[in-house]
Amino acid sequence: MPTTTWNRHHILSLADFSAVEYDTVLQTAASFQEVLSRRTKKVPTLQGQVVANLFFEPSTRTRSSFEIAAKRLSADTLNFAASTSSMTKGETILDTAKTYLAMGTDIMVIRHREAGVPNAIAQEMDRLGVKVSVLNAGDGQHEHPSQGLLDLFTICSLIDPTRxxxxxxxxxxxxxxxxxxxxxxxxxxxxxxxxxxxxxHLAAPPTLLPKLFADYFSEETAEKSLVTERLALSGVERSRSAIPNRQLFLHWDLEPALRDADFVMTLRLQKERMTAHLLPSLREYHQLFGITRSKLKLSKPDVKVLHPGPVNRGVEISSDLMDDPEFSLIQAQVTSGVAVRMALLYLIGSGKV
Structure with a gap:
């Protein structure tokens, strides 16, 4: 395991992650990836600790991935589902978290459809003076840190599996x-x-580009300007002195984004966007922004495709491309998710032993 000291008590956002922290997560995940390749896939790292998966909205991949990650670290797990909990009787979210605290929980993995819920629970744990860590497993339209880190790990470990x-x-x-x-x-x-x-490079129809970006970039300059000042994503401002020369481009057409790309990440399109009149039709969306073999000819010959899942086949990506191991990293992302989430639980949990 990397010997770098880890000082982060909660993992709520990637907005303030340092380069050292990113590399620590990647190297720790690589170590656990090796553990997962063994016949005996379990280590006693978090033995005696309790990890509570508090998922206030449905999830398959993320919840299962965190659960198996905790079990591979020998932690005890508690799983929460809002539909069968006391919240149906009027219990508040903070009261639910305090209930799991009283059961001896050491780490709370929180997912909620409203932005800021994991942060609110973390603040309450800090106010109470307890050593419970909170890990954001996705909150509203805010962030999904473990997904961002597993995508980063998937890409970097493809380039250099050993380091x-x-x-x-x-x-x-x-x-x-x-x-x-x-x-x-x-x-x-x-x-x-x-x-x-x-x-x-971000590519989407104008109705699916965040208004936030429109405040910072005009159509006149978005295609050619490097973003080197500061980004205001997720309600957090960063100065360029922290990690300099962040490069971000906006496109309202797919072609310039795909041209000479090394990696293409396509995002799930929720069908309720149709009822909100943000798109004329799913067929038109696929024609303009769906990833297919023919469109990938604009990219590098060895381009790889990612998708966080679940996938709408034939909408965000063609079915044949999704299943082609020459291009698709989608299954690798799922596999990477366990190792990365083991790394995150280990890093925030090892100081509690």
Missing amino acids: PRIELLQGKKIAIVGDILHSRVARSNIWSLTASGAEV
Whole structure:
């Protein structure tokens, strides 16, 4: 395991992650990836600790991934589902968290459809003076830190499986395509990928680009300007002195984003966007922004495609491309998720032993 001291008590956002922290997560995840390849996949690192998965909205991949990650670290797990909890009887979110605190929980993994809930629970734990860590597993349209980190790990470990590190992405072109307006995954990936020195290109219909970006960039300059001052994503401002030269481009057409791209990340399009009149039709969206083999010819010959899942086949990405191991990293992302979440639980939990 890396010997770098880890001082972060909660993991709520990637907006203030340092380069050292990113590399610590990547190297720790690589160590656990090796553990997961063994016949005996369990280590006693968090033995005796309790990890509570408090998921206030439905989830399959993230919840299962955190649960198996905790069990691989020998932690005890508690799983919460809002539909069968006392919240149906009027219990508040903070009261629910305090109930799990009283049961001896050491780490709370929080997912909620409203932005800021994990942060509120973390603040309450800090106010109470307890050593409970909170890990944001996705909150509203704010962030999804563990997804951003597993995407980063998937890409970096493809380039160098033995020593993944963010400097490997220096100068790489990465396109993020789709419903950026509503995507917590996009926000976390923008932070992590621009921190690595990658050139990040966002592509979406005008109705699915965040209004936040419109405040900072005009159509006249968005296609050609580097963002080197500061980003105001997720309600957090960063000065360029922390991680300099973040490079972010906006496109309202797919072609310039895909041209010479090293990696393409497409985002899930929720079908309720149709009822909100943000798109004319799913068929038109696929024609204009769906990732297909023919469109990928604009990218590098060895381009790889990612998707956080679940996937709408034939909408965000063609079905044949999704299943093609020559291009698709989607299954690798799922596998990476366990190792990365083991790393996160280990880093915030090892100081409690």
